[in-house]
Amino acid sequence: MLQLFDYQQKLVDETRKKLTEGHHGVLIVSPPGSGKSVVIAEIARLTTLKKNRILFFVHRKELVNQIKDSFIKQDVDLKYCTILTVGKVANRLNILSKPDLIIVDESQHSRAKTYQKIFDYYDDVPRLGFTGSPWRLSGKGFKDIYSAMVLGPTAKWLIENKKLAPFTVYGYQLGDKSTLKSGSTGDYTKKSLDNYTKSIIHGDIVKSWLKFAKDRKTIIYCHSTSFSKEVAQSFRDAGINAVHADAKTPEGKRDKIMADFKKGKIKVLCNVDLVSEGFNVPDCSCVVLLRPTQSLVIYLQQSMRAMRYQPNKHAVIIDQVGNFERFGLPDTDYKWTLEDREKHPRKDSGSTDGLQIKTCPDCFAVIRAECVKCPICGHDFSIEIRKIKQKKDQELRAIKAEQFHIDLIAKKKVSELTNMKELALYAKAKKFKNGWIYHQAKNRGWL
DSSP: OOOOOHHHHHHHHHHHHHHHTTOSEEEEEOOTTSOHHHHHHHHHHHHHHTTOOEEEEESOHHHHHHHHHHHHHTTOOGGGEEEEEHHHHHHOTTTSOOOSEEEESSGGGTTSHHHHHHHHHTTTSOEEEEESOOOOTTOOOOTTTOSEEEEOOOHHHHHHTTSBOOEEEEOOOOSOGGGOOBOTTSSBOHHHHHHHHHTSOHHHHHHHHHHHHTTOOEEEEOSSHHHHHHHHHHHHHTTOOEEEEETTSOHHHHHHHHHHHHHTSOSEEEEESSSSSSOOOTTOOEEEEOOOOSOHHHHHHHHGGGGBOOTTOOEEEEESSOHHHHHOOTTOOBOOOSSOOOSOTTTOOOBSSTTOEEEOTTTOEEEETTOSBOTTTOOBOHHHHHHHHHHHHHHHHHHHHHHHHHHHHHTSOGGGOOSHHHHHHHHHHHTOOHHHHHHHHHHTTOO
16 A cells, blocks of 8 residues: 555545535645646545545546556456546446445546536536636636645655655747647647747757756657657757657557657657646656647646656756746745636736746746846846836935936926926816816917
């Protein structure tokens, strides 16, 4: 059996407590890479010990196989478990044994119709949802599905306590972002993503990888199959073993690619939405983000894929599409909620510490805004900081000088005003409309 870390055991205990308090639905939130499958397996073990039935479902087959392995390792009695994809469950409701507990992984998808169909069918069965980020582009919350939330540790805590690897984000951006357009889903349209990737020189992708992450086992995230294949070819042309895979890659071939990548036979794995959830390769130490997105969920799942903990490991995240500008660094603290939120991520990404970051002009590392020296290359920001302070001081003095002038003009009589500038300042002081200035100037023959 797997030995749970203290924070994982705490998640188990708090979740069970919420159920005993009468909550029909409980959402458990813990960052990607924190070991949610271990927590799920332990809850399943405790449930099946009492011969209670569990229905577990998730949206992808690969995640089903992964949780089965976790259940076996945790000595879960599989006789009392139904483990399927959400589509198969929705199509077999009339023949499946009724569960005593429903467990849903990657439950940020819980608002989908197939999930709702299952929840409605088993409306008297308590449910647990697990996610690394309870966030949807629509802004719709989960309070009608889950009445309570159990929060795990933050990414910062996990890094400090050696449960996630520390990281460096390099913000070496490529492509023309002016081509990106949002669609009805809230994320960028496929057409605009196609146009965006056409503006990227593929050789620059390889050059930046060689500069920031040479020889690291790497996952590259693309938005389309054609682009992913082109990127893989660019790496092969440079003598680097790179392979493309996506959900439509034949299962046998895809399994071999994944196995070869895990063994290190493949250095660079280019993919489209294939290894964003539940894909665990601890010695993968680099990800390259080539898919612009407005989804916080996608950003966290992809950027943190290289942060699985290993001793002395330091992850490299090459964000070449500027996603960090929207969401901050992967260890940003987020204020998760079951409530609805603002739809637009720029207005509300859930961040509690804001986007106080900057990019080093020398090494392109994305660092905290308060850094005087770049912790990666040592670039000295003190000159830039002094220039910014001087500029602000000059602007403040100009504002004060203008206000002083306005105050002087305001003390004059209207008849004492001698030019258009004084008329404008007087109008500003008295909050008169522009029509007053025009009327005064015309009466004086200035127009």
